[in-house]
Amino acid sequence: MVAPAETEASSLVVREVRKSFPAPDNPLSRRQVLDGISFSLGAGELISLIGPSGCGKSTLLRLVAGLDSADSGDLLIGIEPITAPNAERGLVFQDPNLFPWLTVRRNIQAGLVARGVLHEKKNEVDEFMRLVGLEIFANVYPHHLSGGMAQRAALARALINHPKILLLDEPLGALDAFTRMRMQDEVLRLWQARRTTMLLVTHDIDEAIYMSDRIMIMTPRPGRIERTIPVELARPRQRDSGDFLRLRSDILKFLHFAGKS
Amino acid sequence: MEPQEDLVPTAIVEPPSALRWRTMLAVPFAAGIALTAHTFIANREPPLETHSYRLLFIEVIAVSILLALLRRFSPGLRRWMANMWPIFTAAIVSVCVWDIVTLGLRMLPLPYFPGPSAVLRSLINDRVLLLDSTWHSLVLLLSGYTLGVIGGLISGICIGWSSPIRYWGMPLLKVVGPIPATAWIPLTMVLSPSATVSSAALIALAVWFPVTMLTASGISNTRASYLDVARTLGAGRAYLIFHVAIPAAVPNIFIGLFMGLGASFLTLVVAESVGVKSGLGWYVSWAQGWAEYGKVFAALIIMAAFFSTIMTVLFKVRDRVLVWQKGVIKW
Numbered sequence: 001m002v003a004p005a006e007t008e009a010s011s012l013v014v015r016e017v018r019k020s021f022p023a024p025d026n027p028l029s030r031r032q033v034l035d036g037i038s039f040s041l042g043a044g045e046l047i048s049l050i051g052p053s054g055c056g057k058s059t060l061l062r063l064v065a066g067l068d069s070a071d072s073g074d075l076l077i078g079i080e081p082i083t084a085p086n087a088e089r090g091l092v093f094q095d096p097n098l099f100p101w102l103t104v105r106r107n108i109q110a111g112l113v114a115r116g117v118l119h120e121k122k123n124e125v126d127e128f129m130r131l132v133g134l135e136i137f138a139n140v141y142p143h144h145l146s147g148g149m150a151q152r153a154a155l156a157r158a159l160i161n162h163p164k165i166l167l168l169d170e171p172l173g174a175l176d177a178f179t180r181m182r183m184q185d186e187v188l189r190l191w192q193a194r195r196t197t198m199l200l201v202t203h204d205i206d207e208a209i210y211m212s213d214r215i216m217i218m219t220p221r222p223g224r225i226e227r228t229i230p231v232e233l234a235r236p237r238q239r240d241s242g243d244f245l246r247l248r249s250d251i252l253k254f255l256h257f258a259g260k261s
Numbered sequence: 262m263e264p265q266e267d268l269v270p271t272a273i274v275e276p277p278s279a280l281r282w283r284t285m286l287a288v289p290f291a292a293g294i295a296l297t298a299h300t301f302i303a304n305r306e307p308p309l310e311t312h313s314y315r316l317l318f319i320e321v322i323a324v325s326i327l328l329a330l331l332r333r334f335s336p337g338l339r340r341w342m343a344n345m346w347p348i349f350t351a352a353i354v355s356v357c358v359w360d361i362v363t364l365g366l367r368m369l370p371l372p373y374f375p376g377p378s379a380v381l382r383s384l385i386n387d388r389v390l391l392l393d394s395t396w397h398s399l400v401l402l403l404s405g406y407t408l409g410v411i412g413g414l415i416s417g418i419c420i421g422w423s424s425p426i427r428y429w430g431m432p433l434l435k436v437v438g439p440i441p442a443t444a445w446i447p448l449t450m451v452l453s454p455s456a457t458v459s460s461a462a463l464i465a466l467a468v469w470f471p472v473t474m475l476t477a478s479g480i481s482n483t484r485a486s487y488l489d490v491a492r493t494l495g496a497g498r499a500y501l502i503f504h505v506a507i508p509a510a511v512p513n514i515f516i517g518l519f520m521g522l523g524a525s526f527l528t529l530v531v532a533e534s535v536g537v538k539s540g541l542g543w544y545v546s547w548a549q550g551w552a553e554y555g556k557v558f559a560a561l562i563i564m565a566a567f568f569s570t571i572m573t574v575l576f577k578v579r580d581r582v583l584v585w586q587k588g589v590i591k592w
């Protein structure tokens with residue numbers, strides 16, 4: 001753990017959070033999507049969240065980002081409750097959602113413009129475009145980009161704000177295996193350099209083991225955190241080490257078992 | 262990363278000079294026919310002055326032959342000719358048919374349907390007044406249109422963004438908006454001291470309604486995920502409105518601008534013919550009063566050119582602004 005001041009601003013506590021939506025088939029009843037989610041994320045920690053499609057991972061991330069509010073329960077940054085979105089909490093959405101009317105460069109610098117700090121930080125724009133390998137696409141509009149390139153641009157757009165907490169909703173899902181591994185290393189490098197607190201949603205167990213300090217496994221209907229698995233492998237991790245593979249098969253076994261019950 | 266092919270702005274690959282002899286000769290040939298037909302018809306009526314009409318077609322023949330000779334030196338010219346010559350030919354043939362039907366066969370009642378040579382004569386004789394009328398129409402149209410667009414954008418953005426304003430404003434808009442602007446003419450004539458001012462206000466009203474409607478629907482239908490992204494990036498209200506909602510609404514806004522432009526043409530012509538004593542609309546009804554139908558047709562031709570030029574300008578602006586969008590409608 002680092003200095004307490006830093007801890008305040010970048011640790012996340014989620015306590016007994018519930019969230020329901022109107023049921024699609026019957027608008028009078030409500031469907032419980034998140035049912036008593038509790039966990040906490042220390043400053044500088046990187047936690048993965050895995051679980052089957054529709055179990056409420058994106059819903060949880062939206063709550064943490066402050067885009068929606070929970071039905072009950074607490075969401076705290078340090079000791080402050082989350083009430084509204086904030087540039088301190090970045091979110092990379094499942095879809096890239098680039099602004100189609102802006103070029104790649106202008107998309108990436110959108111956060112700087114929104115906060116009115118473009119002038120001081122102009123040089124960082126190039127740095128982040130290089131980081132995601134899009135420098136030659138600077139002046140191209142998003143509809144020319146492939147899915148993977150768009151997702152990388154969206155990643156750079158969130159990173160440029162240097163958020164204290166970064167919420168990642170399958171940010172690397174659309175990438176090919178090589179780019180994906182390179183980006184995993186880049187994200188880890190940023191994480192280590194900045195001590196950003198990260199919550200990563202992924203469908204890829206290897207990615208979860210490779211990247212995170214802990215893995216939370218969610219089960220659906222209603223969404224609960226079924227198990228939290230610490231990953232106690234030394235970094236940098238080897239994707240083919242015995243411990244890695246053993247952990248991987250444990251998780252698979254658990255998921256298989258959870259899927260049956 | 263790897264540069265993608267579709268990113269390189271490749272010039273449109275030209276088909277190997279698609280301009281055929283047949284296409285190239287069609288224009289002078291059609292002009293020759295029109296000229297011959299006219300000479301034949303007009304010879305029966307010695308008092309008609311048809312010199313300018315003949316001169317026009319002689320010029321067409323001369324210019325088309327000249328261009329045919331010059332085509333070797335410019336691929337652009339060649340492409341333009343291959344593209345435009347068929348339509349020019351059709352236009353010349355239509356004029357020729359018009360000439361034969363009116364002047365030659367006398368199939369249409371005469372004072373109302375003059376032949377093309379008479380229209381051309383009116384066009385040339387009355388050019389000063391026509392030019393002046395066009396200028397007045399342009400000034401009136403642009404002032405009314407600009408006013409209406411500014412008003413429509415402001416009210417559209419307010420209605421689209423703020424629910425209280427939408428609640429109170431929308432019913433008013435739905436009730437008052439669909440009334441054709443020209444229906445207000447009796448009222449504005451009483452209210453306003455100057456016919457020009459009231460006409461500009463009418464045009465503005467006609468433009469204001471579609472621009473407001475389309476802007477409001479564009480703004481309120483902004484994809485929620487764009488607004489969410491902007492919020493997580495630290496955007497305040499001003500950024501959300503001016504950098505997200507408005508750009509997202511621009512395609513819709515342009516539809517409103519085009520609808521408003523159509524409405525403004527209509528209102529302009531009506532307002533000019535009943536109130537203002539200048540402009541093309543006034544010119545038409547004035548010429549009609551004197552039963553000078555050659556002038557009426559001349560003014561209609563000018564109007565067609567005038568309005569379609571303005572339309573084309575707006576399309577060009579739209580293409581510029583919406584480069585980020587794929588597949589825009591061509592004009």
Ligand SMILES: Nc1ncnc2c1ncn2[C@@H]1O[C@H](COP(=O)(O)OP(=O)(O)OP(=O)(O)O)[C@@H](O)[C@H]1O
Pocket residue numbers: 021022033051052053054055056057058059060094
């Ligand atoms: N705004 C909403 N209104 C109604 N229902 C919603 C809304 N948002 C999410 N849901 C429902 O909540 C459930 C969880 O959705 P969520 O997007 O959080 O799943 P997820 O775990 O992210 O799935 P995936 O892995 O496929 O992205 C789904 O059944 C979805 O239909």
Ligand SMILES: [Mg+2]
Pocket residue numbers: 057058059094169
């Ligand atoms: Mg999701």
